[in-house]
Amino acid sequence: MQIKNPILPGFNSDPSIIRVEDTYYIATSTFEWFPGVRIHASQDLVHWNLVTNVLDTVKLVDMKGNPSSGGIWAPDLSYADGKFWLIYTDVKITDGAFKDMKNYLTTAEQIEGPWSAPTLVNGVGFDASMFHDEDGRKYLVQQTWDHREYHHPFDGITLTEFDVETMKLKPATARTIFEGTAVKLVEGPHLYKLNGEYFLFAAEGGTIFTHQEVVARSKSLDAKSFVVEPDGPFLTNFDTPNSYLQKQGHGALVNTPGGEWYYASLTARPWNHDNESATDPRGWSTLGRETSLQKVYWDEQGWPRVEGGHGGKTFVDAPKDAIETEAPADHSQHDDFVSEKLDLNWNTLRVPFTEKMGTTGNGSLKLIGQGSLANPFDLSLIARRWQAFYFDAETKVKFDPYSYQAMAGLTNYYNHSHWSWIFVTKNDEGAPVIEIGENKGGLRNGSYSSYFKDDAPIIPVGTEWVRFKTEVRKESYTYLYAFDDGDWIETGITLDAAVLSDDYVVREYGGFFTGAYVGLAAVDYSGYDSTAEFDFFDYKELGDYLEADGSFSWRAAETRYF
Known part of the structure; x- marks a missing residue:
């Protein structure tokens, strides 16, 4: 192995x-x-x-x-x-x-x-x-x-x-x-x-x-x-800009029963836009800082060294005494919200999921609208990590908002100042509509954009459920929507995935250390507790690489450029 x-x-x-x-x-x-x-x-x-x-x-x-x-x-x-x-x-x-x-x-x-x-x-x-x-x-x-x-x-x-x-x-x-x-x-x-x-x-x-x-x-x-x-x-990628793995360093040492040594380190896999230099900026790490594992040997002076040099390797020999472990082929997730306890992959922000946020079980997730996606105190959001460069995520929501101050839908989220989402809300005439909003940080965290504005698609009378989908394609992502069991409708809005990376955020606010998430949220900053019901959530990984024929794969390379 x-x-x-x-x-x-x-x-x-x-x-x-x-x-x-x-x-x-x-x-x-x-x-x-x-x-x-x-x-x-x-x-x-x-x-x-x-x-x-x-x-x-x-x-x-x-x-x-x-x-x-x-x-x-x-x-x-x-x-x-x-x-x-x-x-x-x-x-x-x-x-x-x-x-x-x-x-x-x-x-x-x-x-x-x-x-x-x-x-x-x-x-x-x-x-x-x-x-x-x-x-x-x-x-x-x-x-x-x-x-x-x-x-x-x-x-x-x-x-x-x-x-x-x-x-x-x-x-x-x-x-x-x-x-x-x-x-x-x-x-x-x-x-x-x-x-x-x-x-x-x-x-x-x-x-x-x-x-x-x-x-x-x-x-x-x-x-x-x-x-x-x-x-x-001992380990660095500062002088190996072409390496597939970057930022390696902080970690810990472990030995095997048979006496082999390995070092687990944080790492990142940046990508670049086509119009950018491959070294400046070195790239955008939308998957955040991940964990790599390098094999270690001891030199004649008794110092530890990384096999293959201090830049590390993408492919490393497994221990000779390894016991094969069963694990899923990827990190895809489907949740019908049958359990009253959230799956291990779900996270909330700062506080646990409680009845103040909503409930889960019996085939649905109910989220009670609280503060906006910029709120560090009261926010009804559950989300999971991006764990592949290419994936689709989908949900179905039932929501009857009081006004434009109430929103519920599907979000791609980095932190309080860098996120986007597609959601159900109401326009000034009181009609339920679909909107896409994005916050890109900047001055006082306030650069919020509404993409549909007064032309927001009106949800047809009699529609019970609205389906939302996001398609993440490494450098960019988009949103789609559908009414009940109808066909997907493209929004025509493509967003820059780099905004959801450590490397983008750190240019504005000092150190940031997490990664992009996808999830479900309900907001009602009017304080009237509008409640959204989500029927399911599906996260389907497609791969880390786009092949010449347009398909996705899990192919890996030793260098960033291939």
């Missing part, structure tokens, strides 16, 4: 990988999306299944009002003393000099839970991880934040001993063990002890196209005792 990268397509970033006996687990970041922390499992490193979302109650995480791309950053999963340990960060501020955050610890005997009530650890910095030393001691290893304008905000990697008896840190033991290289922005630390030495893996360069992973080692955990790997960095 061969591993095909990325192993977790679509927004699955900052992977923390471990092995417990013959099963591998990966925890990934979820930011403002709820539930927090996705965990995938595999026994062959090739095929992966989503097995749980850890932070599934407000007791474990309350993100109401969190900024976009705040929330759960870089969880760390470990296993020791017969249980799983999860460290996670809830970031409350993303812009400006401060990054107010809280680091929490929760544990469970089984990966599916139940997970313990969270223990507040500290707020020194984000990207915290737990290191379980051979002598039984435990340490928190973390990026350290410095708000002072005359210091660099990424103030090295801090190590602090953790007292298991009190479940608290020992602040007096805190020391900086690594300041990073001249690249700066050192973060994402993971510490390992191998053959009597401590190895620190850390990310640098920011999680953009300058991203990289470095390795340092030391015989002790003394302050500033770590020496950087020569001829590094």
